[in-house]
Amino acid sequence: MGKTLVIGLGNPLMTDEGVGPLLVERLRERMGGAGDCDFVDMGTAGLRVLHTMPGYQRVIFIDCAFMDEPPGALRRFTPREVRSRKERFRMTLHGQDLMETLELARELGERPDEVILFGIEPESTEPGLELSPTLASRTEEYVAAILREFA
Amino acid sequence: MPESVDINVHHITRVEGHGNIVVKANDGTIKKVEWQVPEAPRFFEAMVRGRSFMDIQTIASRICGICSVTHSLAAIKAIESAMGIQVSEQTDRVRRLLQHSEQLESHSLHVGYLVAPDLLGVPSVVPLVSSHPDVVKTVIRIHRLGNEWMELIGGRMTHPVSIRPGGFGMLPTEDDLRGLRERLEGIVPDLKTLAEVVASLAGELPDFERETEYIALVNPPEYALYHGEIGSTDTNRTVPVDQFESVVNEYVSPQSTSKWTRWHRDSFAVGALARFNLNAEYLTPLAAETAKTLGLQKGCCNPYMNSVAQVVEAVQAVEDGIQLCDELLEAGIEPEKPQVEPRAGEGAGCVEAPRGILFHRYAFDENGLCTSANICIPTGQNHGNIQHDFEALVPQVLPSGQEETERLLKMLVRAYDPCISCSTHYLDVRFE
Secondary structure, X not given: OOOEEEEEEOOOOEHHHHHHHHHHHHHHHHHOOOOOEEEEEEEOOHHHHHHOOOOOOEEEEEEEEEOOXXXXXXXXXXXXXXXXXXXXXXXXXXXXXXXXXXXXXXXXXXXXXXXXXXXXXXXXXXXXOOOOHHHHOOHHHHHHHHHHHHO | OOOOEEEEEEEEOOOOOEEEEEEEEEOOEEEEEEEEOOOOOOHHHHXXXXXXXXXXXXXHOOOOOOOHHHHHHHHHHHHHHHHOOOOOHHHHHHHHHHHHHHHHHHHHHHHHHHXXXXXXXXXXXXXXXXXXXXXXXXXXXXXXXXXXXXXXXXXXXXXXXXXXXXEEOOOOOHHHHHHHHHHHHHHHHHHHHHHHHHHHHHHHOOOOOOOOOEEEEEEOOEOXXXXXXXXXXXXXXXXXXXXXXXXXXXXXXXXXXXXXXXOOOOOOEOOHHHHHHHHHXXXXXXXXXXXXXXXXXOOOOOHHHHHHHHHHHHHHHHHHHHHHHHHHHHHOOOOOOOOOOOOOEEEEEEEEEOOEEEEEEEEEOOOOEEEEEEEEOXXXXXXXXXHHHHHHHHHHHHHHOHHHHHHHHHHHHHHHOOOOOOOOXXXXXXXX
16 A cells, blocks of 8 residues: 555644644654554645645545534445535635535546545534534544544 | 616625625615625624733734734734834844735735635636646746745745744744745746736726725835834825824714724725835835836825735735845844843834735733733725715616626725635535
């Protein structure tokens, strides 16, 4: 297998919105230098994600996701399995939809062979520097689930 | 025939409110014209209270993914002002070099991905990949360089980690700067191409003008982005950054839940066009030539031309970036170890963010713990002006019908690129 990039997305100022950046740091610590893998906390980088993917065969995204699941639920999926519910009014570049960025990467021929998303249903996305208790108590479980991608 | 329209465009975000366009008219009589926005997020100010002055930049950089460099710089300048910290000329230059990377990145993103689809009559950038591949690839090369530039100086592609009170935790090497300089030179042909494309499409921009007060940093004889005082097109008097509250004069409008701002009129505008209108004579040579090519002249009060001013500023960022690389290389990079002892104090910091003038203010106790914070973002300063543009535009375009009126209003909002849902990202998906 070629090189893998793990991208954590979200905002650590907004409680469970910060789960992606937090998990990517945990995974970085856990993996150390093992495996042909890079880790990046992209925060709320929007379309910048486009520039991180070239050169990688596999990209794994970790993000807070509204999926109609119970708070704390983790789901693994590929872009083909979902439809975005974000509107496409395009009033602003802020709050860019990852699914549209992946569509653009595909059109440009820059999308890696394999794209995997781990969505975690939030309990709260209110301002706050800590995860909600529901998500905080399950971070080890999330790390273990994502690590299985490297088994 | 007198027009009746009923426009109700909702920009829905689950988390943080909305930005809605509402227009109602019956038989040519306008009943309602509103730009509806929520209160700007004030959570940050409570969040930093009690935190160390060393932690503020890390938190400030997360306020917005697109403007993370300028939030960091405004915060650091305010902290340094509060604690009486002087920085070296080297630090000053490296910070300005970093700021330019965000200008290039944000402006190319806005013009290429948000405005170009409007001018080419398609709903998003995605269909342009097959219809206008060369244009899209040009934009992507420029945007990509902006990102890599930001990563080189900021230590990370977004949410910079190298900036510290008093200096930098990590400086670029001279080899880094030589490499960057070469790449900046190399992107100039792409910027010229982008300017030519925008010039060829500028006729598609609505011909709408409204006398407006523009506000930006001024610092003659430079095109002010980082240093200076607050200037206005309505007066020759400038105001020190430390008194920014007397310029923005936040007030509550009955038709909006967000606070508006006003100085000499009911509203003012900030952003690329405001900076151009106040500083055009100090543009670098190629940026000045680009403005000419694009037909942009000082005194322009067509808000749609903000996107054109962004193209000019993208060129300015690269030219001045090259100049800063040269200055830094000539002086040689000296290692710095910023050591700062906290002290009690209060200070304001100001920089020009891509979307306009940005203010931060903090107070600290003797241990360097934050006791109060106040930030005033460009988008908050533009809301009142968007409303007043709407009120002037709608009567002019109403006879063109509902669809065209809605298109022009959406384009107007896009020209300002408001930052109304920047603090959250999240996916929102249904499984198929």
